Amino acid sequence: MDQILAQRMSGVPRSFIREILKVSLDPTIISFAGGLPNAAYFPVGELEAAAAKVFARQGATALQYGRTEGDEELRQWIARRYRDKKGLEVDVDHILITNGSQQGLDLLGKVLLDSGDGVLIEEPGYLGAIQSLSLFQPRFLPVALNDDGLHIPSLCKTLAGASAKLLYAVPSFQNPSGVSYSDDNRRRVAELAREHRFVVVEDDPYGELRFAGHEAKSFAHYLPESTVLLGSFSKVVAPGFRLGWLVAPSWLHDRLIVAKQAADLHTSSFTQRVMATFLADNDLDSHIARIIEAYGRQCRAMEDALQRHFPKEITFTKPEGGMFLWGRLPEGMDAMELFNKAVGEKVVFVPGNPFYTASGATSTMRFSFSCVDGPIIDEGVQRLARALGKFNAAFS
Amino acid sequence: MDQILAQRMSGVPRSFIREILKVSLDPTIISFAGGLPNAAYFPVGELEAAAAKVFARQGATALQYGRTEGDEELRQWIARRYRDKKGLEVDVDHILITNGSQQGLDLLGKVLLDSGDGVLIEEPGYLGAIQSLSLFQPRFLPVALNDDGLHIPSLCKTLAGASAKLLYAVPSFQNPSGVSYSDDNRRRVAELAREHRFVVVEDDPYGELRFAGHEAKSFAHYLPESTVLLGSFSKVVAPGFRLGWLVAPSWLHDRLIVAKQAADLHTSSFTQRVMATFLADNDLDSHIARIIEAYGRQCRAMEDALQRHFPKEITFTKPEGGMFLWGRLPEGMDAMELFNKAVGEKVVFVPGNPFYTASGATSTMRFSFSCVDGPIIDEGVQRLARALGKFNAAFS
Numbered sequence: 001m002d003q004i005l006a007q008r009m010s011g012v013p014r015s016f017i018r019e020i021l022k023v024s025l026d027p028t029i030i031s032f033a034g035g036l037p038n039a040a041y042f043p044v045g046e047l048e049a050a051a052a053k054v055f056a057r058q059g060a061t062a063l064q065y066g067r068t069e070g071d072e073e074l075r076q077w078i079a080r081r082y083r084d085k086k087g088l089e090v091d092v093d094h095i096l097i098t099n100g101s102q103q104g105l106d107l108l109g110k111v112l113l114d115s116g117d118g119v120l121i122e123e124p125g126y127l128g129a130i131q132s133l134s135l136f137q138p139r140f141l142p143v144a145l146n147d148d149g150l151h152i153p154s155l156c157k158t159l160a161g162a163s164a165k166l167l168y169a170v171p172s173f174q175n176p177s178g179v180s181y182s183d184d185n186r187r188r189v190a191e192l193a194r195e196h197r198f199v200v201v202e203d204d205p206y207g208e209l210r211f212a213g214h215e216a217k218s219f220a221h222y223l224p225e226s227t228v229l230l231g232s233f234s235k236v237v238a239p240g241f242r243l244g245w246l247v248a249p250s251w252l253h254d255r256l257i258v259a260k261q262a263a264d265l266h267t268s269s270f271t272q273r274v275m276a277t278f279l280a281d282n283d284l285d286s287h288i289a290r291i292i293e294a295y296g297r298q299c300r301a302m303e304d305a306l307q308r309h310f311p312k313e314i315t316f317t318k319p320e321g322g323m324f325l326w327g328r329l330p331e332g333m334d335a336m337e338l339f340n341k342a343v344g345e346k347v348v349f350v351p352g353n354p355f356y357t358a359s360g361a362t363s364t365m366r367f368s369f370s371c372v373d374g375p376i377i378d379e380g381v382q383r384l385a386r387a388l389g390k391f392n393a394a395f396s
Numbered sequence: 397m398d399q400i401l402a403q404r405m406s407g408v409p410r411s412f413i414r415e416i417l418k419v420s421l422d423p424t425i426i427s428f429a430g431g432l433p434n435a436a437y438f439p440v441g442e443l444e445a446a447a448a449k450v451f452a453r454q455g456a457t458a459l460q461y462g463r464t465e466g467d468e469e470l471r472q473w474i475a476r477r478y479r480d481k482k483g484l485e486v487d488v489d490h491i492l493i494t495n496g497s498q499q500g501l502d503l504l505g506k507v508l509l510d511s512g513d514g515v516l517i518e519e520p521g522y523l524g525a526i527q528s529l530s531l532f533q534p535r536f537l538p539v540a541l542n543d544d545g546l547h548i549p550s551l552c553k554t555l556a557g558a559s560a561k562l563l564y565a566v567p568s569f570q571n572p573s574g575v576s577y578s579d580d581n582r583r584r585v586a587e588l589a590r591e592h593r594f595v596v597v598e599d600d601p602y603g604e605l606r607f608a609g610h611e612a613k614s615f616a617h618y619l620p621e622s623t624v625l626l627g628s629f630s631k632v633v634a635p636g637f638r639l640g641w642l643v644a645p646s647w648l649h650d651r652l653i654v655a656k657q658a659a660d661l662h663t664s665s666f667t668q669r670v671m672a673t674f675l676a677d678n679d680l681d682s683h684i685a686r687i688i689e690a691y692g693r694q695c696r697a698m699e700d701a702l703q704r705h706f707p708k709e710i711t712f713t714k715p716e717g718g719m720f721l722w723g724r725l726p727e728g729m730d731a732m733e734l735f736n737k738a739v740g741e742k743v744v745f746v747p748g749n750p751f752y753t754a755s756g757a758t759s760t761m762r763f764s765f766s767c768v769d770g771p772i773i774d775e776g777v778q779r780l781a782r783a784l785g786k787f788n789a790a791f792s
Contacts, residue, residue, distance in 0.1 A: 001593065001622060002647040004561055006510045006532075009651050012658065039456035047459065048451040055444040060435035063443065063634035099495060099660035106659045110531055114402045132658040135506055136402075165400055197397065226397060238459035240665040251398045255405050262408065262528040263502045263659070264495035269636040271664055 008115075012134045023348055030380035032302075032349040032367040035175065035323065039371075041291045042238040043282065050278035058273060066269035068261045070097025070245070074276040078231065078245055085208075086218050090229075094253050096260060097267045101203055101230040101244035102128050107259045108166070108201060108228060109136040111252065118164035120198065122150065124326070124355035124364065126175045129168050129203070138165075140357035145177055147317065149185030152192075159196050166199040171219070173206040173322025176355045176366035180320055183216045190222035199252075203230040205244075206322035208288050211296025213320035225249045233275060235323070236288050241271040295323065301374040302367060305381035310388070316367075323370040326352075329363040333392065336362055341391045347383040404511075408530045419744055426776035428698075428763040429744040431571065431719065435767075437687045438634040439678065446674035454669060462665035464657045466493025466641070470672040474627065474641055481604075482614050486625075490649050492656060493663045497599055497626040497640035501525050503655045504562070504597060504624060505532040507648065514560035516594065518546065520722070520751030520760065522571045525564050525599070534561075536753035541573055543713065545581030548588075555592050562595040567615070569602040569718025572751045572762035576716055579612040586618035595648075599626040601640075602718035604684055607692030609716035621645045629671060631719070632684050637667040691719065697770040698763065701777035706784070712763075719766040722748075725759040729788065732758055737787045743779040 024031040054062050069075070075095040082088040098104045105128070113119070113136035121130065123142035130140070141158050144151040149171065158164075167189070171181040181189070193200050200219045207215070220227040232244035248256055260266070299319060306316055306327075317326045329335055335351035342348060352364030372380065420427040450458050465471065471491040478484040494500045501524070509515070509532035517526065519538035526536070537554050540547040545567065554560075563585070567577035577585070589596050596615045603611070616623040628640035644652055656662070695715060702712055702723075713722045725731055731747040738744060748760030768776065 001595070001645075004508060004593075004595070005648075005651060006506065006508055006513075008510075009507055009654070012654055036461055039460050042456040042459045044451065044455045044459065048448070051447050051451070052444070055440065055447070059440045060438045060634075063438045063440065063636035064435050065432055065630075065635045099663075102658075103660040110402065111405055112400060112402055114404075117402075128658075128661070131654075135655065135658055197400075199397070199400070234461075238456075239461045240459035242660060242662070242664045249397075252401075255401060258405070258408055258527075259531065262498075262524075262531055264499040264638060265524070266638070267495075268638045268664055268667055270634075271667060 008135050008137050011137060012131060020348055020350060023343060026346075028346050030347045030372065030376055030383065032347070032369070032372065032380060034368055034371060036371055037235045037239060037323070038291070038294065041294060043278070043287055046282050047238065047274060047278055050281060051274045053277050053281075054270070054273045062270050062273040064269065066266050066272070068257050068266045070095070070267060071269065071272035071276050073280070074272050075245075077276060077279050082247075088218060088220050090247050094247050094250060096246050096248070096253065096256055097272060098244045098246055098260070099242040099264070099267050100234055100239070101205055101232040101246070102132065103263070104228075104230040104244060104246040105129050105132040105168075107246070107256050107263065109133050110259045111255045112165055112199065113138050118162050120155070120158065120164045120167035121357060122169060122174065123357070124176050124352055125168070125357065126170055126203070127354050130357055133168065142357050145174065145179050147179060149179070149181030150189055152185070152188050155189065155192060159192060164196065164198040166201055167193065168201045168203065169219070170203045170206075171216070172204055173209065173319055173324070175206070175322070176324055176350070176352070177326040178317045178319030178322055178324045179326070180213070181216060186216055186219060187222060190219055193223055193226060199226050199228060201228045201230065205230075205232040205235050208236050209292055209295055209323070210321035211292050211299065220247075228252065236284065236291065237275065237278070241268075241275060243267065243271060243275055292321075295321075295370055298369040298373060298377065299325065301377045302369045302381070305378045309381045309385040323368050325367050325369065327365045327367060329365070331363060334362045335365040338365070338387060338391050341387040342384055345383040345387040347380045347387070349384070404531050404533050407533060408527060416744055416746060419739060422742075424742050426743045426768065426772055426779065428765070428768065428776060429746045430764055430767060432767055433631045433635060433719070434687070434690065437690060439674070439683055442678050443634065443670060443674055446677060447670045449673050449677075450666070450669045458666050458669040460665065462662050462668070464653050464662045466491070466663060467665065467668035467672050469676070470668050471641075473672060473675050478643075484614060484616050486643050490643050490646060492642050492644070492649065492652055493668060494640045494642055494656070495638040495660070495663050496630055496635070497601055497628040497642070498524050498528065499659070500624075500626040500640060500642040501528040501564075503642070503652050503659065505529050506655045507651045508561055508595065509534050514558050516551070516554065516560045516563035517753060518565060518570065519753070520572050520748055521564070521753065522566055522599070523750050526753055529564070538753050541570065541575050543575060545575070545577030546585055548581070548584050551585065551588060555588060560592065560594040562597055563589065564597045564599065565615070566599045566602075567612070568600055569605065569715055569720070571602070571718070572720055572746065572748070573722040574713045574715030574718055574720045575722070576609070577612060582612055582615060583618060586615055589619055589622060595622050595624060597624045597626065601626075601628040601631050604632050605688055605691055605719070606717035607688050607695065624648065632680065632687070633671065633674070637671060639663065639667060639671055688717075691717075691766055694765040694769060694773065695721065697773045698765045698777070701774045705777045705781040719764050721763050721765065723761045723763060725761070727759065730758045731761040734761070734783060734787050737783040738780055741779040741783045743776045743783070745780070
């Protein structure tokens, strides 16, 4: 009966990463492919204590249906965090708790996108956003990423030829590239957003995981009435609770609540209560400091290993935080072919192709350093170097 | 900037029930309006023990990202339950865990519905389904509900004039009416589904809450390749975990997984693990028996009170399970006006209007008996009778 499927399903890419994860299940394989946070730094004991407290104090109340907007205490914590960390005054009533920030994308697509609407997207861009927004059949308008943010001439050229409803951006430690937008770049993008009247969706799951450099200003500083902030507890606490949030200006927020209610009524009241209790009873900053120390060390180990074992023709970004770095093979070399050779050497990464809405850019690749420690990183990069050698004798 | 909103948002009804819930916060008001399960029967201690066990045994693993399909053990439990309780052989690989069955509706809308597609819906129908499917801009084709299921001549007539992609049905203890489809009615609807090639979405959140009569066969017995089953733990365990599921034939299932991944990657791995542990360590049937005993008692109390205090011109359905019964005022009386009078007497119910996709049927109303015990029910019905009296002296 599959002829009755909706048209919107025809354009949705399958997740190649899902396929890679199956390969990664082999314990002899070293994986730089996953996008997972390191489970060694999940605050298991603290969350256990918080859950026990919620059962003891709230009991059945925490297990009943809740408000679509989300837990009041949790939203207040998020508002305080924006004020303390980013100097942003966020109205608690403009915060909506979602099932990870991924759901924020789905809700925004529903509320904002008609078929054919222009969506500016980073090239390379976050796979989950491409997949999620594809369902609303937009016209993707890819804009190249530089080491300091969006390539402004490309953005101007794109906007001269097409109108856009929104820009989806991960301006800090972007997935997949690890790149961060500079203050200057943000300011110029914001000017164009104001001029061309598009919404900036600032997805910031990694922003707190900074191990070098300084933080640039949120787009919400420049565009308070047309920025949507997406946030997540997945990378700083744990992803298994599926807790994220969005902050939207009031003209948009009411509609997002209707869309959230239609989607699943509300996010788990229980996990929200546990998270709020965990955050009230623990110092998140000192917890995050441990993650940052580990990821920073692992990132340096990966950069060192790549410098030691890889030919200098292969270049990499220099992330100041987050979980990823991004490599570029010399022109004409295909990262997918390298991937196939790498599997034979028992090491995997993600070839760049799925991160592009327009295909053809196949010489790039994403490496994750979040879940591998120094010696494993070195061994994995050596295996990759061997794969490179087999792939192209010129580099051996 | 709200001129940039997507067209699909214009047709989505606001939830009137949400508004009523605000009124219900006044503790002096007796509410027959809510659709909440009774929190007194949530297995708080058992879930607490299950959560502690998950932390102790699985630790960080239960807090990591998980598979889009959902927890393997939980899906196996669901498959066994279908076999044991309904005699249905359900492939574990066709089960997808969702955030309550509400999310199943959103995913089905995404995967099946193009703008203008026909959707057969019960009249009156479940508000959450109307709201959720509205986002995909279908053409709703309402079919009247009788005391034994869909009104077959109406269904035939509708199908003679329009094509339908799916029927959304709650065939056991329907929300809002409390009506159940007979075996004969299901067979005839299934014949029409086969002939006219539409999918039957059988939503069954209340089916296990039977306090009278016998269970009729699932549509999946008649239409194994074109029935989608929606299920939920919200009414038999607790809603705050937001755990439901759908079972779809293979031609549909793969696409639903893509849609689920795009929507929020997966449902909380932690709450799924806790639920699977709770179900493994406890006898759900003896837990459900307590809920059934209470709801059955409360339903009878409501029926008795209505018979005692209400004029016989106002008729009610006779549910054999679930949480709701449905009243019909004499022709010309407006349930919304009665509602306004009832608020003055400090008692609320849900006027029927929001349960219809075509407006105008305003003489009906939903009463919930799940969260009120005998004496409160009697007092509430007496207050309602006073409101009726003020509303129309002929009935005083």
